[in-house]
Amino acid sequence: MGPLALFDKSFLEMLSVDQAVLFDLMFSTVISPIFYVEVLADLEKQDPKSRTREKIVADVARKTPVMHSYPNVSHLALCLKELLGSPVAMDGRPHIQGGIPVMHKGKVAIVNEQTPESKAFERWQDERFHDVERDFAASWRKALKEFDNSALATLTKQVLLIEEAPKNPEDALRIASAVLRRDGQHFLNLKLGYYFLGLDPGMWRAVEARWKASGYRPLTDYAPYFTYCLTIDIFFNLLMTKKIISPDRPSNRTDVAYLYYLPFCTLFISEDRLHRRIAPLFLKEGQKMVTGAELKHDLIKLDQYFSALPEEDRNQGMFRLAATPPDDEKYLTTRLWRECGHSTAPKPPIVENPAVHREISQNLKEVVALSRQPQRGRFSQSDLKEPDQRMIRRMIPRQWGKWQVIPDDIK
Secondary structure (H helix, E strand, O other): OOOEEEEOHHHHHHOOHHHHHHHHHHOEEEEOHHHHHHHHHHHHOOOOOOOOHHHHHHHHHHHOOOOOEEEEOOHHHHHHHHHOOOOOOOOOOOOEOOOEEEEEOOEEEEEEOOOHHHHHHHHHHOOOOOHHHHHHHHHHHHHHHHOOHHHHHHHHHHHOOOOOOOOOHHHHHHHHHHHOOOOOOHHHHHHHHHHHOOOOHHHHHHHHHHHHHOOOOOHHHHOHHHHHHHHHHHHHHHHHHOOOOOOOOOHHHHHHHHHHHHHHOOEEEEOOHHHHHHHHHHOOOOOEEEEHHHHHHHHHHHHHHHHOOOHHHHOOOHHHHOOOOOOOOOOHHHHHHHHOOOOOOOOOOOOOOHHHHHHHHHHHHHHHHHHOOOOOOOOOHHHHHOOOEEEEOOOOOOEEOOEEOOOOOOO
């Protein structure tokens, strides 16, 4: 599997289905909850090309990665989790929701069944939508239109006692970071950040009490991920006060929300102009941003490369054939793999061993069976954080676009 890539809706919309399959094969993907919201909200979108709203959503759903995808936990849930005492790792790995822990042959395994989002996307591909999804789409677009970005931006500056005015995005990030390091303002930052981010009001007293019990520590040390998200919000609001970012475009706030998930990936892929302008400011060492146009151009070349291979090779299934990109640096994907520490050397042929295959298959069945039984025993936090194995159920199409993904002779 390739580098962990966070992508936005603007990128997938650029791709054909055939190119999207190659993207899914070549990269592991972190799927932000913001992406699901954006796609679903298109049920209320007016399309100038007269496509039905259902077809707009179905088109994106057909191109959404499924083979190596990891839906990330909401930033809201992660912030609250951190403020209540559970650290949030920001090490380039996604945070996956839940899962059922089981003990199998002395080892801890966590089983994640097919996600609700994945099941929904299967329906959306066939233009089947539940009433609750249509209602959500209508409510989301209405809320965006009614949200007063200018008022919130002004309030942020006044309440946090910010006197400086940014001249550019770099300046805004410097000011926002400095505000969160001010001595004597940590409680104000915690309380306002809690409500700016929209965390559960019912949990505020517990969050406040825990922070006070910690010795009133600076937020930058006490809750690094919460601080990171709050920095993005202050940065964004500062830019709107000077209209460096337009407060009149409601979707800007949605676009900025993708930045909350940068700590959980290696690559960020977007064709959005706002992203291209501000996302690089939040990338850490070892992270990269690639524009959608750059990667689409490379996926076109990869399509040509794999299409030119003999039919007998392609019939092996792209899941095996395209497990790595071509070992040739003329391809951007190959260069990205190498820059992110992944080998692109051709993998040796798989030596079939029926006995090993039976053992693996049996172990998988036993672990899944255990996950569907009432669980006994307790698991420690370390067991759940670093299990011996994690299993994720996925529904992979045998044929996707023009590509044979899984050979016909595999059940």
